[in-house]
Amino acid sequence: MLAVLGLAFGLAGVAQTPVAHKTENVIVVMLDGLRWQEVFHGADADLVSKPGPEALGNPKERAASAEKLYLRSTQEERRQALMPFLWSVVGTQGQIFGNRDLGSDAHVTNGLNFSYPGYNETLTGFADPRIHSNDNVPNPNVTVFEWLNAKPAFTGKVAAFGAWDAFNGIFNRERCGFSVNAGYDPLTTIPATPELKLLNDLKAETVRIWPDEPFDPLPFHTAIEYVKAKKPRLLFIGLGETDDWAHAGSYPEYLNAAHLGDSYLRQLWELVQSMPEYRGRTTLIVLPDHGRGVGALWTSHGEKIAESKQTWMAFLGPDTAALGERKAADPVTESQIAATLALLLGEDYHQSVPKSGASIEDVLGK
Ligand SMILES: [Zn+2]
Numbered sequence: 001m002l003a004v005l006g007l008a009f010g011l012a013g014v015a016q017t018p019v020a021h022k023t024e025n026v027i028v029v030m031l032d033g034l035r036w037q038e039v040f041h042g043a044d045a046d047l048v049s050k051p052g053p054e055a056l057g058n059p060k061e062r063a064a065s066a067e068k069l070y071l072r073s074t075q076e077e078r079r080q081a082l083m084p085f086l087w088s089v090v091g092t093q094g095q096i097f098g099n100r101d102l103g104s105d106a107h108v109t110n111g112l113n114f115s116y117p118g119y120n121e122t123l124t125g126f127a128d129p130r131i132h133s134n135d136n137v138p139n140p141n142v143t144v145f146e147w148l149n150a151k152p153a154f155t156g157k158v159a160a161f162g163a164w165d166a167f168n169g170i171f172n173r174e175r176c177g178f179s180v181n182a183g184y185d186p187l188t189t190i191p192a193t194p195e196l197k198l199l200n201d202l203k204a205e206t207v208r209i210w211p212d213e214p215f216d217p218l219p220f221h222t223a224i225e226y227v228k229a230k231k232p233r234l235l236f237i238g239l240g241e242t243d244d245w246a247h248a249g250s251y252p253e254y255l256n257a258a259h260l261g262d263s264y265l266r267q268l269w270e271l272v273q274s275m276p277e278y279r280g281r282t283t284l285i286v287l288p289d290h291g292r293g294v295g296a297l298w299t300s301h302g303e304k305i306a307e308s309k310q311t312w313m314a315f316l317g318p319d320t321a322a323l324g325e326r327k328a329a330d331p332v333t334e335s336q337i338a339a340t341l342a343l344l345l346g347e348d349y350h351q352s353v354p355k356s357g358a359s360i361e362d363v364l365g366k
Pocket of ligand 1: 032033114115116243289290
């Protein structure tokens with residue numbers, strides 16, 4: 001009925017052209033609060049010299065290390081040094097939106113520019129005014145992950161891993177029907193391998209800087225163990241250190257977290273391309289949940305920091321034309337991700353949930 005009304009009045013929610021898709025699996029990786037500025041420009045020379053709290057070690061040494069690792073003479077060299085997989089592989093074989101210098105805008109539509117509203121928007125396809133805090137509460141909305149898991153072709157083939165314990169709420173672990181593993185919780189739903197046992201031990205024993213999330217290697221490698229064991233068709237991995245170190249004012253650690261996240265994209269991509277279930281039929285989507293401020297406000301984000309609505313997004317897979325870094329492109333929003341990933345899998349989420357953003361045509365096959 002809604003689709004009929006949509007057609008009649010020209011509203012959002014009209015059926016979208018089915019895609020002759022090659023994609024059978026989708027992996028979404030979100031890097032919390034990683035700015036488009038670092039993604040497209042690389043390390044900021046002015047910020048490297050402000051390494052933040054001394055508790056992390058000698059500030060001068062940490063700044064010198066970050067300069068050596070990430071500062072280069074040109075913008076292209078700097079971003080390549082920071083995120084070599086993103087630029088050498090996704091930038092040549094996929095598409096990357098969000099470089100405002102080149103007329104490509106990506107943003108959140110929720111108006112709040114912080115995490116839970118950003119994840120809700122991305123995973124459900126719409127901003128919801130009821131989602132106005134980062135409290136770890138059950139999401140009243142159904143994510144596209146839960147929507148797909150309800151379809152027989154995907155039931156039991158959906159999984160989400162996150163550093164932040166609030167992913168339990170965002171995906172509504174109690175209701176959603178698929179595996180959600182977040183925060184310091186051990187993963188106990190698959191047979192324990194020596195690797196998984198070690199990861200679960202490290203989650204319990206490693207120093208806890210943040211009460212609501214461990215360091216990124218723990219959820220990432222836990223997700224890898226799950227992929228090897230269960231081969232999910234739809235996988236989410238949420239990493240958090242980029243945001244945590246930025247809030248701490250530690251630019252070198254923020255850069256290191258972005259660089260590590262990039263190396264994880266490579267590990268994940270190389271792993272799935274080595275597995276017959278995934279090779280040549282998997283699309284990778286990478287994005288943050290919000291941006292950050294500029295200048296001295298780089299550490300922060302939120303409703304009062306206008307620039308922190310600005311994001312970026314990257315797509316790599318068999319259906320996405322190799323247009324590389326997008327220039328003079330139509331604006332894209334985080335609310336379009338849910339419909340896009342569903343349509344890549346041959347399912348029309350936007351028609352079913354008309355208030356969701358329409359899919360991004362440019363990344364779908366024709
Ligand atoms: Zn965030």
